[in-house]
Amino acid sequence: MLSKKDLSERDICTKYITPAIEGAGWNRHSQYLEEVSFTDGKIYVKGKLTARGTQKRADYILYYKPNIPIAIIEAKDNKHSVGAGMMQGLDYARILDIPFVFSSNGDGFLFHDRTVGEDGTVETELKLEDFPTPAALWARYKLAKGLTSPVAARVAEQAYYYDGGSKPPRYYQQIAINRTVEAVAKGQNRILLVMATGTGKTLTAFHIVHRLWKSGAKKRILFLADRTALIDQTRKGDFKHFKDKMHQVTNHQVEKSYEIYLALYQGLTGTEADRNIYKQFTPEFFDLIVVDECHRGSARDDSSWREILSYFSNATQIGLTATPRETEATSNSEYFGDALYTYSLRQGINDGFLAPYRVLRIGTNIDLDGWRPEDGKTDVRGGLVEDRVYNLRDFDRKLVIAERTELVARKITEFLKGFNRMAKTIVFCVDIDHAERMRSALANQNADLVKQDHRYVMRITGDNELGKMELENFTDPESKYPVIATTSELMTTGVDAKTCQVIVLDSNISSMTKFKQIIGRGTRIDEDYGKLFFTILDFRRATDLFADAEFDGDPIRVKEVTPDTDLEPEGAAGGTEPGDEDTPPIIDDVTGKPVEFPADPDPAAPVVAEPKIRYPQGGGATNGQRREKIYVNGVDVTVLLERELIFDEHGKPVTIKLTDYARQKVQEHFATLDDFLTTWHASDRKAAILEELREQGVPVERLQEAVGHDVDLFDLLCHVAFDQPPLTRKERAHNVRKRNYFTKYGAQARSVLEALTDKYADQGLADLESLDLLSTPPFTQLGSRLEIVQQFGGKPQYLQAVQELETELYRSA
Incomplete structure (x- = not known):
């Protein structure tokens, strides 16, 4: 009979730990799970090939209610001490935001209470029969979380929405939901959640709203966004379960008989005539407001959008964003408070929930060295070009060089030909004019595919109705066209393009908020369509921002907040976003004044025509007028630098x-x-x-x-x-053969080992240790997998032979 020391870890779980848990009153069907994988495993990219890393997996997670993970247990076999699993358990508990940790080897438990302060006992040894009951741990949990009133506890216990087929929230969504619900239950009225693009902010918002609504804590809820596409996506997607309880607000008479409202900021502030439509509701009408993408207009004190939040100031307000804005002029944390929870791009990639990225840097001679016109150089209309050095900040904003546009289009096309010409691609340009010229250049480079369907490459910008009509097709995985979209601002945010595989940066991006949003267009995974990673082609050194500590860190409050600061706006704060100050205004032809555009054009908004391009007759501005773009050609443009950046394990570029x-x-x-x-x-x-x-x-x-x-x-x-x-692999394989290593085996086994050695010489160690290799040529010619293994006496003996072969291959080392 096997002794306890001979039992495997799984046997220890089955014979000792599980009975102890159930003996304490934990229900097998609803209160604990075994071998719980809570990440998908990081995706590793090698050329066009991808592989998943190891999932993080806890031995046990205990739940007081299905939505409240309360304890984690890490098991070891009986050769280890009772506390041998504690360090791993604590690491998982930190990630999962779980307060109580147990380690066991089958003799008893070591209990670690993460909620105990410095003056208390953190760890205690328990007998198997003394494992705590659900009620005992829940009492500790409520005390630690401050859920001391019956009402607060009832709100926290409210279950998730479940219709029998929906997936439960991922672990980080669960943390965001639980922290928010518990904060609201305790009376907190301003909450900020920071979650990377593609991590399911709207689904998280739905579960928060549903639990607060179902528990009766909040009765009338407003969900605010700034784009029609986002509202439609929310109404038809995650919020669809509210059915007839939900209503979308328009610029017309307001309906007041619903409980869940969806609205555009613009729909509530509207035009001058409709500006005060939100005041058809009383200030006390809503008791919960969820602000989607709160890094945009609602972050500024002087925003008309902030008027709505101020009007409904008594409501609990929850801000959602992937890119919190923190400048002297604009601050999410000043209004909402510090982020209650942050789930970053790096965490999402490491967990395998977000797509990793490759970065290819391409620099031309004029990008790296600048361009100075030769003496007497004229533009396309014959005007003299001002003699100075032009650089990346000038190209396509002040100076247009036709050959540079053509070269960028050619390099994009070369990459797609070597990768996948039908890979969904977004090209971010300086402005609408640049996006149109890039569309034309790409069409010329891909004339064969454009001939098959002109939608192969399209400009999708706020002024282009045909392009905007194709936006939904671009984001639909089942729609073949468009393949390449050139854009300036319209697609920087709010575009759920799951199958986008290539992001091209040919725009000067100095705003960290904008950079994060653009990178977010590629981070979604769609395994059904083979989208597991994306590539960034950078022509403007925009990816230098990856090295910025702000890129993937927790939001840091920049705007100073004093105890006397009034969080409600009292007037215009002024200021601009980083990078905005360098963007020249577009001058209206008729009035001579700058044309005002919304920060992020709504696809459903009225079209604002782009002013006509006026080619300068001379070399610049005269009589105090603003200089227009200069268009030149006949410039020698070549690629000087082309390399792939590598990143460390923290996602920072290696310099x-x-x-x-x-x-x-x-x-x-x-x-x-x-x-x-x-x-x-x-x-x-x-x-x-x-x-x-x-x-x-x-x-x-x-x-x-x-x-x-x-x-x-x-x-x-x-x-x-x-x-x-x-040594090369072939040299190592040859050395093994020279030593007549295989002669100690029979003829059939020798053939298998010789084939394994050849495989190593060609491909290396990667597959040598896998039995799956035996199902591929040339092993299939030597017999079935079972037959090959039996030639060595069984699976253990075969694996032992493989290990001995590896030892022999590296013997000279």
């Missing part, structure tokens, strides 16, 4: 030499060559060491491209980190 960075990362894990070799030779699965290094940020694929694909990853790392001369 030091690739080999130096790799050496640094390897030596963080192995101080000496002996350390590395000892770990390597002792490992049963050598490929796992390489995979772990890859997950820790060692750029093994980039190193192989730089050093050579025929070099084994083991040799590559020894060479880069410890200056060892590398």
